Amino acid sequence: MIPLSWYLILAAALFSVGLFGVLARKNAIAILLGIELMLNAVNINLVAFWRYGSLASIAGQVFAIIVFAVAAAEVAVGLGLVISIYRRRNTVVADELDLMKW
Amino acid sequence: MTAIQILFILSAVVILGAAVMVVSTKNLVHAALYLVAALFGVAVLFALLDATFLTVVQVVVYIGAIAILFIFAIMLTRREMRDQGEQLNRGWGAAALIGLLTFGGLFMLLSSWRGFNGTAAALPSGFDGVVELGAALVSTDAFVLPFEVASVLLLAALIGAVYVAGTKK
Amino acid sequence: MATETLIWLIPLPPVLAFFLIVLFTNRSKALSHTLGVGAAFLSWLGSMVVFYKAVTTEHFSGFASSIPWLPVGDTWFRIGISIDPLGAAVLFFVAWTIFMIFLYSVGYQNFGQPKGDHDRAGLPPHGATVTDEHGHKHMVLSVEPMYSRFFAFLGLFAFGMYTLVVSDNLLTLFVGWEIMGLCSYLLIGFWYGKPSARAAAIKAFMTTRIGDVFMLLGIAFLYQATGTLTFSEIFTEETLHVLATTPAFFGLSAAGAIAILLFVGTIGKSAQWPLHVWLPDAMEGPTPVSAMIHAATMVSAGVYAVLRMFPLLTAGWHEGAALLPAMNLVAFIGAFTALFSATIAVAQNDIKRVLAYSTISQLGFMIAALGIGAYIAAAFHLITHAFFKGLLFLGSGSVIHGMEHGVLHTGDHHVDPQDMFNMGGLRKKMPITFWTFLIGGFALSGFPIITAGFWSKDEILADAWANGHLTVFITLAVAAFLTAFYTMRQITLTFLGEPRTKEAEHAQETPWTMTVPLVVLAVFAAAYGWVGIPEHFPVLGGILPNWFHEFVGGSLLEHPEALEFSWAPLLTSLSVALGGLGLGYLVYRNVKSPAEDKLQIPALKNKWYFDEIYDFLFVKPSYWFAETFTYQWMDKGVIDGILHFFGKAAAWIGDTLRKYIDAWFINDIVADKLSHQWTVHPAARAVRKVQTGRIQQYMLTSIGVLFVVGVLVYYFFMA
Numbered sequence: 001m002i003p004l005s006w007y008l009i010l011a012a013a014l015f016s017v018g019l020f021g022v023l024a025r026k027n028a029i030a031i032l033l034g035i036e037l038m039l040n041a042v043n044i045n046l047v048a049f050w051r052y053g054s055l056a057s058i059a060g061q062v063f064a065i066i067v068f069a070v071a072a073a074e075v076a077v078g079l080g081l082v083i084s085i086y087r088r089r090n091t092v093v094a095d096e097l098d099l100m101k102w
Numbered sequence: 103m104t105a106i107q108i109l110f111i112l113s114a115v116v117i118l119g120a121a122v123m124v125v126s127t128k129n130l131v132h133a134a135l136y137l138v139a140a141l142f143g144v145a146v147l148f149a150l151l152d153a154t155f156l157t158v159v160q161v162v163v164y165i166g167a168i169a170i171l172f173i174f175a176i177m178l179t180r181r182e183m184r185d186q187g188e189q190l191n192r193g194w195g196a197a198a199l200i201g202l203l204t205f206g207g208l209f210m211l212l213s214s215w216r217g218f219n220g221t222a223a224a225l226p227s228g229f230d231g232v233v234e235l236g237a238a239l240v241s242t243d244a245f246v247l248p249f250e251v252a253s254v255l256l257l258a259a260l261i262g263a264v265y266v267a268g269t270k271k
Numbered sequence: 272m273a274t275e276t277l278i279w280l281i282p283l284p285p286v287l288a289f290f291l292i293v294l295f296t297n298r299s300k301a302l303s304h305t306l307g308v309g310a311a312f313l314s315w316l317g318s319m320v321v322f323y324k325a326v327t328t329e330h331f332s333g334f335a336s337s338i339p340w341l342p343v344g345d346t347w348f349r350i351g352i353s354i355d356p357l358g359a360a361v362l363f364f365v366a367w368t369i370f371m372i373f374l375y376s377v378g379y380q381n382f383g384q385p386k387g388d389h390d391r392a393g394l395p396p397h398g399a400t401v402t403d404e405h406g407h408k409h410m411v412l413s414v415e416p417m418y419s420r421f422f423a424f425l426g427l428f429a430f431g432m433y434t435l436v437v438s439d440n441l442l443t444l445f446v447g448w449e450i451m452g453l454c455s456y457l458l459i460g461f462w463y464g465k466p467s468a469r470a471a472a473i474k475a476f477m478t479t480r481i482g483d484v485f486m487l488l489g490i491a492f493l494y495q496a497t498g499t500l501t502f503s504e505i506f507t508e509e510t511l512h513v514l515a516t517t518p519a520f521f522g523l524s525a526a527g528a529i530a531i532l533l534f535v536g537t538i539g540k541s542a543q544w545p546l547h548v549w550l551p552d553a554m555e556g557p558t559p560v561s562a563m564i565h566a567a568t569m570v571s572a573g574v575y576a577v578l579r580m581f582p583l584l585t586a587g588w589h590e591g592a593a594l595l596p597a598m599n600l601v602a603f604i605g606a607f608t609a610l611f612s613a614t615i616a617v618a619q620n621d622i623k624r625v626l627a628y629s630t631i632s633q634l635g636f637m638i639a640a641l642g643i644g645a646y647i648a649a650a651f652h653l654i655t656h657a658f659f660k661g662l663l664f665l666g667s668g669s670v671i672h673g674m675e676h677g678v679l680h681t682g683d684h685h686v687d688p689q690d691m692f693n694m695g696g697l698r699k700k701m702p703i704t705f706w707t708f709l710i711g712g713f714a715l716s717g718f719p720i721i722t723a724g725f726w727s728k729d730e731i732l733a734d735a736w737a738n739g740h741l742t743v744f745i746t747l748a749v750a751a752f753l754t755a756f757y758t759m760r761q762i763t764l765t766f767l768g769e770p771r772t773k774e775a776e777h778a779q780e781t782p783w784t785m786t787v788p789l790v791v792l793a794v795f796a797a798a799y800g801w802v803g804i805p806e807h808f809p810v811l812g813g814i815l816p817n818w819f820h821e822f823v824g825g826s827l828l829e830h831p832e833a834l835e836f837s838w839a840p841l842l843t844s845l846s847v848a849l850g851g852l853g854l855g856y857l858v859y860r861n862v863k864s865p866a867e868d869k870l871q872i873p874a875l876k877n878k879w880y881f882d883e884i885y886d887f888l889f890v891k892p893s894y895w896f897a898e899t900f901t902y903q904w905m906d907k908g909v910i911d912g913i914l915h916f917f918g919k920a921a922a923w924i925g926d927t928l929r930k931y932i933d934a935w936f937i938n939d940i941v942a943d944k945l946s947h948q949w950t951v952h953p954a955a956r957a958v959r960k961v962q963t964g965r966i967q968q969y970m971l972t973s974i975g976v977l978f979v980v981g982v983l984v985y986y987f988f989m990a
Contacts, residue, residue, distance in 0.1 A: 002110050002150070004220045008212050010114045010147075014121055014140075016205035021125030023197030023971050024190045029175055030130060031967070033137050036168065037121050040144045043156075051151040052222045055229065058238040062245045064156055065235075068163055069252040073259030075168050079175040080267035086179045087269070094966055095191055101964025193971055200974050207981070 007048035015041035028082045028092045032075065039071050110150060117143035128189050130180075134172045141165050152225060155232045274324050275336035278352045281317040281362075282433035284310035289426035297419040304377050307422030311373035314433060318366030325359035332825060333358075335439055335503065349501060353439035357650055357826040360819070361575055362436050364654045365568060367795065368661045369429045371788035375665050376425060376559040378784035379672060380415035387413030393464030395557075398679040410679040412672075415557075421461065425563065428454035432568040436575070441490050441500040444576065448486075448540065451569050452479050458564070459556040471552035478549040482539020486576075489532025493583075496525050506582040515587030526586035527597035533580050534601055541573025541634045544608040548881055550631055554623040558668025561623055562661050570630060574637045574653050577601070581646050582827065594643065594740075602642025606746040609635030611879070613753035617760070618875035620865060621689045622667045625761050629715060630660055632750055636731055639743055645734035647831060650823050651803050652727035658799055659714035659724055662792035666708035669781045669789065670694070670765060673701050677774035686774050691761060692865055696770040700778040705766045707789040712762050714796040716755035717848040720811070723800030729844045730805065736840040748843050755851025763859040771863060807836035 014037055021034025043064045050060025086092050120140035124133050145160040212218055238244040288310035296302040325331050337351020354362060385399040390413055399413035415421060428451060435447030460472030494500055496517070497510055504510070511526065519528035537543070542550035550570070554561055564570065577584065588595050594602065609632045616628035633656050640649035674688035686693055698705040714724035728751060735744040770776040780786070803819035804811055817833065824830045862868050874880065963969075 001104070001221050002107055004222075005212070005218050006110060006114070007147070007151075008218070009209065010117065012205055012208040012212070013118055015208070016201040017118065017121040017125055019204055019974075020197050020201035023200060023967050023974075024194035025125060026189055026191045027130060029172065029179065030125070030133060030189065033124050033133055033172065036137060036164075036172075037124060037140065040141065040164075044144060044147055047148055047151045047153045047156060051153070052217075052220050055223070055225070058231075058234045059245075061153055061156060061231070061235050062238055062248070064153070065159070065239070066248055066252050068159055069256055072163060072168060073255050075171055076259045076263040077266065079171055080263035080265075082175060083178055083267045092179045097966070098964030101962050191967060193968060196971055196975075197967075200971060200978070203978055204974075207978070 004048060004052045007044060011041040011044040011048070014038075014044070026093050026095060028085070028094050028097070029079070031094060032078050032082070035074070035078075036071065039067055043067055106150065109146070113143040113146040113150075116140070117147075126189075130176045131173065134169060134176055137172065138165055138169045141169060152231060155235055274321060274334050275352065277317050278321055278334060278354055278437050279336070281314050281321070281437055282430050284313040285426040285429035285433065289423045289430065292419055292423040292426065297423070300382060300414070300418045303419035303422050304382060307426050308373045308377065310426055311370045311429060314429065315366040315370040318362045318433075321354060322359050322363045322366075325354060325356065326822070330825070331356055331359075331822070337439060337501070348442075349440070350443050351439045351501075352437045353503065354437060355826045356822045356824075357578060358436060360650065360654060360823050361571075362433075364657045364795075365432055365436055365571075368657055368792070369432065369563070369568065371661070371791055372559050372563050372665070373422075373425060373429075375562075375668070375785050375788040376421065376557075378782040379557065379559050379668055380418050380421055381412045382414060382418065382784075384412050384414045387416070390416050391464070392416045393462060395462050395465075398675075410682065412676060412679060417461070421458075421557070424454055424457050424461070425559070428458065428563060428568065432572065435572055439501055439503065441493065441502075444579070445486065445490060448536070448572060448576070449483065451572060452476065452483065452540075455479075455553070455560075455564050455569055458560040459553045461556055461560065465555065467552075468555040471549075471555040475549040475553050478546050479539040482536045482546055485532050486536025486539075489529050489536065492525075492532060493529045496529065502579065511582055511586040514583065523596055524587060526583050527595055530580055530584040530586075530597045531600060534577060534584070534597075534604075537573035537577050537638070538604065539573075540576070541570045541638070542631050543573075543604050543635060543638060544611055544631075545881075547608065547612060547631050548878075548885060551624050551627040551878070554621070554627055558623065558664060558671060561627070562664035562668065570634055571653055571657050574634060574641075574649065577638065577641050578646065578650055578653070581641065584641070585644055588644065598642050598644065600642070602639050602740070602743055605635045605638030605640070605642050606743045606750075607635070608632065609639060609750040610746050610753070611635075613750045613757070615875055615878050616757045617753060618870050618872060620691055621687075622670060622691050622694075622761065622765060623664070623689060625691075625757060626660070626663050626667055629663075629754065629757065632754060633660065633715070636728065636747060636750070639747060640731040640734065643735055643738060643740045643743055645731055645738075646827060647820050647823055648727065648730040648734050651730055651819055655714065655723035655727040655796070655799050658792055659711045659722075659796035662707060662711035662789060662796050663715060665785070665789055665792065666704055666711055669701065669704040669785050670697060670708070670778075672781050672785065673697065673704065673778035674774055676779045677772075677777035680777040681773045683774070686772060688774070691764040692863075693772045694765045694770070694775050694778075695768045695772075696766070696775060697778055698766040700775075701780045703780060703786045703789060707786075707793040708766065709762060710793045711796050712758045713852075714800075716758045716852055717751060717844060718852065719845055719848065722797055723795070725844070725848065726800035726803050729841060730803070730834075732840040732844050733805070733834055733837065736837060736843075737834050744840070744843075748847055751844065752847035752851045755848045756855045759852045759855025760859045763856055764862070767856075768860065805836065806833050808841075809836070 018034045018037030018039075018041060021037060022031050023034075025031050025034060046060045046064045046067070048060075050058070053060070082092055085097060089097070091097070117140050120136040120143065123136040124140060127133050127136065141160065141164045145157050145165075148154075148157040148160055239249045240246050285307075288306040291306055292303045296306060321334070325334070333353055333355035335351065335353035337349040337353075339347035340350045341348040381396060385401060387396045387399045390396045390399075394416075396413040396415050398410045400408055401411055402408050431447045431450030431454060433447075434450070435444050438444045438447060456472050456476040459475050460468050462468045463472075490500065493505070496514060497505055499505060514526035514529070515524050517525040519525045521528075523531070539546045553564060556564070584597055584601065585595070588598065612628045612631040612635065616625050616632065619625045619628060633652070637649045637652050637656070640646075640652065671688050674694065678684065678686055678688050710722065714722035717725040717728045719725050732744060732747060732751070735741075735747060770778075801815055803817060804815055805820075806817050820831075820833060858869075865871055877883070
């Protein structure tokens with residue numbers, strides 16, 4: 001049988017890798033990819049806690065489903081923004097999108 | 103070591119390896135494909151956790167829809183990214199440090215928790231997670247409100263995405 | 272197929288055609304009219320089969336079938352179809368006239384003609400220039416720009432009428448009724464580019480709406496009183512007895528009150544006084560619409576509804592007894608309308624307007640007949656009238672069409688192709704139209720023996736006489752005289768004599784799609800009367816059985832007796848018909864212009880000033896209420912006044928604060944004197960460097976800070 005710790009460590013590692021992607025990638029789409037990794041890490045945690053906690057309370061799975069919905073919404077809007085920016089400024093490099101500075 | 107544990111380790115290796123490739127590969131199309139691999143690994147984990155419905159949703163929604171959406175977006179903005187030699191920005195060292203710190207911090211926090219090495223109870227006979235989940239999603243005693251709010255969110259995102267990405271005449 | 276199934280299917284083809292045309296085929300004129308006419312044909316075919324089965328069934332009492340539709344409490348509200356003898360007879364004429372009108376519309380809307388030079392949607396076609404093989408340019412009629420839409424509307428209209436006829440309960444009858452109301456609005460305003468058409472459409476809709484509200488009240492009352500709207504359940508002896516003995520209000524029984532409320536709906540729909548004003552204006556629509564609304568379907572629907580409700584109207588009454596209050600009201604409205612609008616028709620010059628008033632008048636005949644309890648005579652007149660009035664309207668459309676041809680030929684667009692004083696002598700130019708119109712006109716006047724109108728009108732008069740309703744008898748007789756008179760005036764001015772204008776000289780017979788319906792309807796206008804010759808009529812009575820009386824009488828619980836023959840009404844009806852026709856010819860054979868017409872009396876010409884009176888009584892006060900009272904006083908004065916007061920007060924407070932706190936204290940002292948020179952400005956200059964605008968840098972910073980804070984918190988508070 002697999003102990004809960006395995007899942008938690010894996011999820012933590014996945015989360016950190018995703019976080020690194022978000023912070024370090026130049027390309028805005030790649031940042032979104034990193035966010036997806038982080039969301040998946042969260043989902044693993046949610047489901048694992050459901051399975052290792054009380055089976056009767058289904059909240060873990062429900063939350064995972066809500067996360068799916070949020071992820072879908074986030075990707076749709078995020079990619080829409082990226083494409084819109086690309087069309088106007090011809091770049092998807094996050095660092096070059098610095099209009100909001102002093 | 104049981105077969106299930108071997109399966110877990112295999113998928114963990116696939117997930118982490120693919121995740122590292124997602125954040126490090128220079129070719130963005132490859133990054134998106136590695137993301138698909140990582141998502142598949144997560145689907146396997148869901149199956150191991152007896153969350154059958156989520157396994158299917160993971161494959162259908164995440165891989166079927168979201169990953170494909172990424173590939174579309176990458177294709178649409180492709181010319182730009184090929185010119186970029188370096189895919190990591192100047193602050194990547196600090197980012198790596200933060201990543202490691204996060205992992206370390208999480209590990210420390212979790213390992214100090216007493217349920218850290220807990221094991222799962224066997225599923226009771228006749229337990230149907232899909233039925234439970236479905237009932238919970240539409241029950242007024244449980245999650246019908248978040249469920250409906252999520253659908254409104256999706257609709258709003260749909261309209262918003264069309265508005266943001268669409269060309270104004 | 273079972274007859275009941277067939278009846279369910281009858282209304283469907285036109286509505287399918289409507290949707291198909293609207294959704295798919297509206298670009299193709301040929302496809303659209305094929306669908307429309309094809310659907311009308313299918314419904315016609317179904318109706319004929321049903322009619323044939325009804326006629327050949329021994330002691331026919333009705334086909335019916337229903338389905339549970341809406342759960343109400345612990346029972347079901349059922350809707351369904353039923354065709355009793357009256358329904359079958361009505362279905363017969365509705366099917367014929369609708370089919371003929373569809374066919375006629377193909378020609379009337381100029382199918383096959385070129386596109387107009389300046390035509391645009393919403394206006395009648397103005398004609399197109401074509402060049403013939405000799406290189407001569409000339410104008411011809413052009414095709415209607417919204418041809419497909421017209422057939423779609425007609426289809427929906429036909430659906431409404433068929434639904435109304437086949438339904439077995441008041442609710443679906445009302446649904447059909449309202450669908451027709453909508454379509455009549457759409458069709459009257461079909462040429463919505465003309466302000467007059469728009470106004471007429473709104474007028475028709477509003478006026479009939481008044482009636483419909485009362486009708487809906489009546490339906491609600493009936494449902495409340497009996498718990499059902501199905502005819503067969505209402506018209507049982509027990510229910511009727513209960514309704515007749517329950518008192519309601521104003522000394523009426525419940526049955527009488529309901530009947531009157533429903534009758535107000537009929538007043539609106541069948542354009543009876545005082546809600547008659549919409550029908551003449553409805554002539555703004557294309558002529559097939561006039562025929563459809565004013566003969567075949569919509570106005571007949573009003574009379575049909577009263578016929579349907581006849582047991583309710585007469586609950587507690589038996590033949591020969593004194594009339595009930597409700598019946599008195601109905602008889603009064605009918606007889607008054609018959610005479611009143613006949614007087615107006617005498618002074619009208621527009622060929623379609625004469626017919627419009629004539630329609631109102633003839634509907635008055637039917638309503639009056641119903642009021643005095645002459646059920647069969649009313650049904651008979653309803654059907655013969657539908658045929659001959661449909662024929663007359665289509666004939667007048669044909670005349671107008673021919674005149675438009677003449678107008679295009681001369682190019683003088685100031686000549687009104689509908690004014691009868693611009694016509695004359697058309698019998699030679701348009702022989703088919705002339706002969707069919709003549710038959711229709713004679714039927715309308717009640718020309719003896721050979722026309723259907725004679726038999727039905729005579730039956731109404733005979734009934735009034737036999738039952739001693741002398742006032743009604745005299746009123747209707749005078750109205751009948753005027754009818755014959757204005758009909759002959761119309762025929763004389765339009766067709767006889769010599770052409771009075773160049774346009775009339777160049778009028779032309781219309782295409783076959785228009786003349787065929789004329790001929791078909793003319794046959795019915797003449798021959799349909801022969802199915803209802805009274806048994807005791809001298810010489811002719813008894814040669815043919817009085818089929819109509821036997822057949823339609825089967826709709827009632829108690830089969831009405833055949834009347835004894837009496838000479839007085841027959842002589843009256845003969846003398847008024849022939850006298851009116853003769854006098855009309857004598858007076859108008861030499862009249863050349865409106866100035867020579869002695870009957871152009873202002874009161875008649877202006878329809879007894881009813882439009883003006885309504886304008887003064889209802890329209891103007893409504894406008895005043897909306898514009899002056901609600902808008903100027905309430906909205907702008909009171910409500911806006913209060914709001915403006917708050918707005919001004921807030922502005923004053925804001926201004927005071929700005930002047931004495933903001934401008935003086937904050938700006939001058941704090942901002943300028945303190946910060947600018949000493950602290951805030953240089954500090955901001957230093958700190959803003961952090962705002963790089965780079966999202967990832969922000970994130971990195973914030974997570975770093977989070978870590979530091981986390982470690983500090985952990986170290987100081989948790990450990």
